[in-house]
Amino acid sequence: xxxxxxxxxxxxxxxxxxxxxxxxxxxxxxxxxxxxxxxxxxxxxxxxxxxxxxxxxxxxxxxxxxxxxxxxxxxxxxxxxxxxxxxxxxxxxxxxxxxxxxxxxxxxxxxxxxxxxxxxxxxxxxxxxxxxxxxxxxxxxxxxxxxxxxxxxxxxxxxxxxxxxxxxxxxxxxxxxxxxxxxxxxxxxxxxxxxxxxxxxxxxxxxxxxxxxxxxxxxxxxxxxxxxxxxxxxxxxxxxxxxxxxxxxxxxxxxxxxxxxxxxxxxxxxxxxxxxxxxxxxxxxxxxxxxxxxxxxxxxxxxxxxxxxxxxxxxxxxxxxxxxxxxxxxxxxxxxxxxxxxxxxxxxxxxxxxxxxxxxxxxxxxxxxxxxxxxxxxxxxxxxxxxxxxxxxxxxxxxxxxxxxxxxxxxxxxxxxxxxxxxxxxxxxxxxxxxxxxxxxxxxxxxxxxxxxxxxxxxxxxxxxxxxxxxxxxxxxxxxxxxxxxxxxxxxxxxxxxxxxxxxxxxxxxxxxxxxxxxxxxxxxxxxxxxxxxxxxxxxxxxxxxxxxxxxxxxxxxxxxx
Numbered sequence: 001x002x003x004x005x006x007x008x009x010x011x012x013x014x015x016x017x018x019x020x021x022x023x024x025x026x027x028x029x030x031x032x033x034x035x036x037x038x039x040x041x042x043x044x045x046x047x048x049x050x051x052x053x054x055x056x057x058x059x060x061x062x063x064x065x066x067x068x069x070x071x072x073x074x075x076x077x078x079x080x081x082x083x084x085x086x087x088x089x090x091x092x093x094x095x096x097x098x099x100x101x102x103x104x105x106x107x108x109x110x111x112x113x114x115x116x117x118x119x120x121x122x123x124x125x126x127x128x129x130x131x132x133x134x135x136x137x138x139x140x141x142x143x144x145x146x147x148x149x150x151x152x153x154x155x156x157x158x159x160x161x162x163x164x165x166x167x168x169x170x171x172x173x174x175x176x177x178x179x180x181x182x183x184x185x186x187x188x189x190x191x192x193x194x195x196x197x198x199x200x201x202x203x204x205x206x207x208x209x210x211x212x213x214x215x216x217x218x219x220x221x222x223x224x225x226x227x228x229x230x231x232x233x234x235x236x237x238x239x240x241x242x243x244x245x246x247x248x249x250x251x252x253x254x255x256x257x258x259x260x261x262x263x264x265x266x267x268x269x270x271x272x273x274x275x276x277x278x279x280x281x282x283x284x285x286x287x288x289x290x291x292x293x294x295x296x297x298x299x300x301x302x303x304x305x306x307x308x309x310x311x312x313x314x315x316x317x318x319x320x321x322x323x324x325x326x327x328x329x330x331x332x333x334x335x336x337x338x339x340x341x342x343x344x345x346x347x348x349x350x351x352x353x354x355x356x357x358x359x360x361x362x363x364x365x366x367x368x369x370x371x372x373x374x375x376x377x378x379x380x381x382x383x384x385x386x387x388x389x390x391x392x393x394x395x396x397x398x399x400x401x402x403x404x405x406x407x408x409x410x411x412x413x414x415x416x417x418x419x420x421x422x423x424x425x426x427x428x429x430x431x432x433x434x435x436x437x438x439x440x441x442x443x444x445x446x447x448x449x450x451x452x453x454x455x456x457x458x459x460x461x462x463x464x465x466x467x468x469x470x471x472x473x474x475x476x477x478x479x480x481x482x483x484x485x486x487x488x489x490x491x492x493x494x495x496x497x498x499x500x501x502x503x504x505x506x507x508x509x510x511x512x513x514x515x516x517x518x519x520x521x522x523x524x525x526x527x528x529x530x531x532x533x534x535x536x537x538x539x540x541x542x543x544x545x546x547x548x549x550x551x552x553x554x555x556x557x558x559x560x561x562x
Contacts, residue, residue, distance in 0.1 A: 014115045018083040021451045025123040029460035033126030034496045037074035040064035054248035059184040060128040078126045085131035086118035092137025096404035099141035110407040116444030120451040128185045133401035139178035146171040147204040176225020183230045187247030195381040206367040248287040255291040256390035259305040272517040281502040310387045317383040323347030344439040352409035372412020375405040458486045463493030465546035480519040491523035511536040522554045
């Protein structure tokens with residue numbers, strides 16, 4: 001069977017697996033999912049003032065709108081778009097493999113691994129990260145093709161003559177289009193586009209000063225096409241916020257990483273407040289909240305703190321490429337996930353990235369001829385962009401886009417090693433390839449099975465049960481309190497499912513503070529705070545079957561105190 005037909009069969013199998021996983025995980029929720037679902041609803045209802053947000057990329061919500069218009073429930077529409085994101089991810093991965101000219105067997109093996117990861121990632125979270133990963137793959141593959149040169153003599157880095165002008169314009173427009181669409185999925189794609197395109201242009205020009213002007217023109221064409229796609233949305237955001245804005249995510253993520261002992265977490269999650277009129281939660285537009293912004297150049301202490309954040313985050317990013325960890329808290333799902341934080345069991349991902357950089361430095365004047373080393377640059381760029389900001393070890397979704405490039409580096413490094421003619425490589429070339437394939441296939445297959453079986457999410461399951469019972473009792477909000485448990489914030493999920501306003505949370509606030517904020521229903525975990533609510537005559541605890549022992553629900557039993 002030809003490689004093309006094998007890829008078609010893989011795509012068909014992936015479609016079935018994505019559908020099964022979506023059905024088995026149809027009630028999975030995460031906080032970001034609520035924001036994207038609510039924003040999609042505002043677009044569908046024509047509420048433009050509520051729909052525009054600089055914190056959330058608009059593309060995922062836009063894709064949900066036709067389904068909402070057709071009467072599809074928001075959560076089902078989001079789940080369908082995550083399945084579509086899985087398909088886009090596979091297409092992006094295959095495009096990268098083709099751009100770097102992997103052999104047929106390596107391409108099919110990489111696509112098989114991508115299928116396993118795409119199914120799991122499609123149900124792990126409702127977020128644009130999987131969609132972004134596919135779009136970045138398509139963008140980088142188009143950029144790589146654009147920066148290659150072909151001549152009549154067959155040396156693919158020698159001359160401009162073999163490429164027709166219209167084909168050149170099409171290639172530049174394609175690369176710019178995909179980068180622009182990636183920005184609409186998630187704003188980090190904009191600085192990533194600049195970083196990656198400049199780096200790849202530099203690699204293509206290595207050792208050939210006569211190509212720099214031509215490459216600069218091609219680079220400018222890509223940026224122009226990118227601006228044509230991204231510019232309208234940047235204009236909308238700039239008008240909305242009254243100043244030039246392409247995203248508000250970066251400043252907020254940097255604020256969360258600030259110095260000091262006091263918590264800097266999202267105010268929408270840890271304070272009692274009033275969401276904007278018409279919103280369920282201010283998490284739909286956190287840009288309007290009071291974050292404590294800071295500058296690393298404000299003082300020597302701030303600068304040292306910034307260096308510490310970068311160093312800590314570098315360790316986290318590196319851990320995303322490591323192999324299996326045998327010492328881990330495997331009694332929980334998070335613990336099991338921590339045992340295999342990266343894409344393979346043996347840490348080949350980390351070795352391949354380091355090897356690609358080392359060979360690239362060794363071949364610095366001939367980088368255009370060792371194309372597989374180029375794949376290290378998107379991985380480094382993607383990880384490097386997050387270093388100054390706040391993120392957590394479990395946020396590996398930021399790194400989904402790295403997989404196709406890591407596989408290219410593993411295979412490129414394997415072929416480069418075998419081509420050196422070292423004695424130890426004789427007779428074990430095929431075994432090395434099989435070892436790499438098994439190391440990547442096992443974790444992908446393991447998490448594929450987990451996604452098909454249904455991922456545990458105590459918070460969304462409890463919220464669904466609470467919403468059904470509170471709805472039958474005709475209990476109305478506003479709601480507050482998180483009742484956080486594995487899977488997220490039960491209180492927020494319950495309010496979303498009931499369409500009620502959620503006024504945030506404050507783990508240290510007393511019942512009077514909740515009452516003063518206008519809260520009518522408080523959803524809490526068993527705690528001293530819950531005990532204070534139980535002892536307060538102004539609140540009544542509901543005896544519910546849902547969440548017994550893990551969640552306490554209180555309603556206001558008296559008018560607001562004056």
